[in-house]
Amino acid sequence: MADGSSITKESAAPASSSTAVTHRNSEPLSSEKGQTTITDGVVTKVAGLAAREVPGVYELGGSTARAIGNVTQKVGLGDARTQGVSVEVGQREAAVDLTVIIEYGESIPQVAEAVRNQVIKRVEGITGLSVTEVNITVNDLYFPGDDVEQPPAPPRVA
Amino acid sequence: MVLVLRALATLIGLLLLVVLAAAGLAAAIFSLQAGDGTLSLSQLASLLSLDDVRDSVGGWLTGLEAGGPVAVVAALSGAGAVLLGLGLLIGALVPRRERLLIIERSPQGALSAKRRAAASALQDLAQQPRVVLAAKVRVRPRRRRIGGRARVTLVHAQTPEPGRVLAAARGASEPLAEQLSLRLRTRRREPRRARRVS
Amino acid sequence: MPERVQRPASGRVLLARLAEQVIAAQDAVSTTAGRDGRWVTADGDRLIDGVVVAATGRRLDVELHVVAEWPPEPLQQLAARLRGGLERSASNSGLSDQLGDVDVAIHDVRERGDTGAVR
Numbered sequence: 001m002a003d004g005s006s007i008t009k010e011s012a013a014p015a016s017s018s019t020a021v022t023h024r025n026s027e028p029l030s031s032e033k034g035q036t037t038i039t040d041g042v043v044t045k046v047a048g049l050a051a052r053e054v055p056g057v058y059e060l061g062g063s064t065a066r067a068i069g070n071v072t073q074k075v076g077l078g079d080a081r082t083q084g085v086s087v088e089v090g091q092r093e094a095a096v097d098l099t100v101i102i103e104y105g106e107s108i109p110q111v112a113e114a115v116r117n118q119v120i121k122r123v124e125g126i127t128g129l130s131v132t133e134v135n136i137t138v139n140d141l142y143f144p145g146d147d148v149e150q151p152p153a154p155p156r157v158a
Numbered sequence: 159m160v161l162v163l164r165a166l167a168t169l170i171g172l173l174l175l176v177v178l179a180a181a182g183l184a185a186a187i188f189s190l191q192a193g194d195g196t197l198s199l200s201q202l203a204s205l206l207s208l209d210d211v212r213d214s215v216g217g218w219l220t221g222l223e224a225g226g227p228v229a230v231v232a233a234l235s236g237a238g239a240v241l242l243g244l245g246l247l248i249g250a251l252v253p254r255r256e257r258l259l260i261i262e263r264s265p266q267g268a269l270s271a272k273r274r275a276a277a278s279a280l281q282d283l284a285q286q287p288r289v290v291l292a293a294k295v296r297v298r299p300r301r302r303r304i305g306g307r308a309r310v311t312l313v314h315a316q317t318p319e320p321g322r323v324l325a326a327a328r329g330a331s332e333p334l335a336e337q338l339s340l341r342l343r344t345r346r347r348e349p350r351r352a353r354r355v356s
Numbered sequence: 357m358p359e360r361v362q363r364p365a366s367g368r369v370l371l372a373r374l375a376e377q378v379i380a381a382q383d384a385v386s387t388t389a390g391r392d393g394r395w396v397t398a399d400g401d402r403l404i405d406g407v408v409v410a411a412t413g414r415r416l417d418v419e420l421h422v423v424a425e426w427p428p429e430p431l432q433q434l435a436a437r438l439r440g441g442l443e444r445s446a447s448n449s450g451l452s453d454q455l456g457d458v459d460v461a462i463h464d465v466r467e468r469g470d471t472g473a474v475r
Binding site: 062096104107108109112116120133134135136137138139140141143 | 338
């Protein structure tokens with residue numbers, strides 16, 4: 001069994017058919033027998049949930065992505081929490097791409113910075129991967145009242 | 159209904175473009191050989207069951223066949239036609255990527271916005287002043303660099319102080335334009351005079 | 357009707373039961389059998405979800421397939437705790453000679469109340 005914090009990547013992890021990050025356990029308090037596998041989906045999910053924690057982020061993804069997502073969720077294929085999130089995972093590093101809808105009135109650069117910091121903190125803290133970059137694309141701005149149905153316009157002439 | 163018709167028109171236009179490109183490519187390839195060769199126009203006519211066309215047009219095409227030194231020019235033209243056809247197909251089929259407006263770039267990653275989203279948000283803000291009847295915004299991101307330009311065209315009701323309209327619309331949209339690293343230009347247009355009502 | 361003969365449980369099933377108990381004792385972690393229900397161990401009439409025990413030579417390797425609740429602790433720490441818990445339970449039950457590697461696979465992170473299926 002390997003000592004220290006060596007990390008190996010297996011193309012076919014024992015537990016999942018997707019490419020996964022595997023870590024040789026190196027905790028001194030327990031036996032070093034066994035591997036820990038974290039699927040890519042977990043990294044994506046952590047990044048998405050972290051971004052949503054930031055005030056000023058209304059939603060992830062865009063209107064088209066959400067519409068498609070609603071359909072895929074209904075047939076059990078999609079997960080709302082990973083819409084608008086794309087992650088590239090390596091053995092020790094991850095790069096995250098996010099598409100967000102920001103509430104109007106918030107400073108876009110400040111919200112983006114907060115999202116970046118939160119995503120890095122959560123992904124690094126939870127998965128142990130080092131986040132090399134977080135790219136954020138603002139897909140839309142949410143104006144309060146966007147969801148409220150407008151009353152029909154009155155006639156222009158008597 | 160109009161949206162559906164527009165979508166249909168776009169789809170049909172795209173299909174026709176693909177068909178045209180494919181037809182051009184086929185004609186160019188089948189021009190590589192003369193006479194009744196495998197890659198000849200007469201063979202193409204036979205494949206498409208256009209025997210009458212082959213007989214009537216074939217004679218004319220035979221007259222066009224080049225020989226001697228002109229054959230090189232004809233071959234190059236044929237090759238060019240093939241490449242053009244391929245290029246048209248690629249242009250028609252490869253999905254368009256929306257150009258992004260880059261707001262910030264740092265070693266930790268980039269912050270960008272979709273051009274349409276930026277234009278839409280600026281339009282909503284520019285339309286906030288009461289005298290503004292409509293606003294049209296065009297966002298032009300810089301290629302591979304940060305920022306860009308936004309041109310706002312305002313349509314407003316007749317007013318003795320048109321300068322104030324511009325200032326009001328600019329005041330409403332400038333904070334967002336700054337956040338998006340956009341240089342804002344505003345101009346105004348009065349609406350066309352109404353004819354039907356007095 | 358003749359009574360069904362109750363055979364004593366195999367080492368495989370005993371380890372699977374221990375693994376199930378270890379996971380159940382943890383907060384914010386639950387098992388997953390996977391989308392097609394392949395990560396299970398049969399225990400008589402029932403299935404133990406999220407635990408797969410496979411023989412490798414004389415030992416039994418155990419796979420634990422889990423889902424963590426948001427926000428989770430560092431996942432390596434979580435995995436180490438599950439592994440350590442199973443090793444201690446196996447030792448207390450006299451099964452430590454049979455226990456081989458304990459692999460932990462974390463498939464998802466879910467918010468409380470989210471019951472989406474694992475892909």
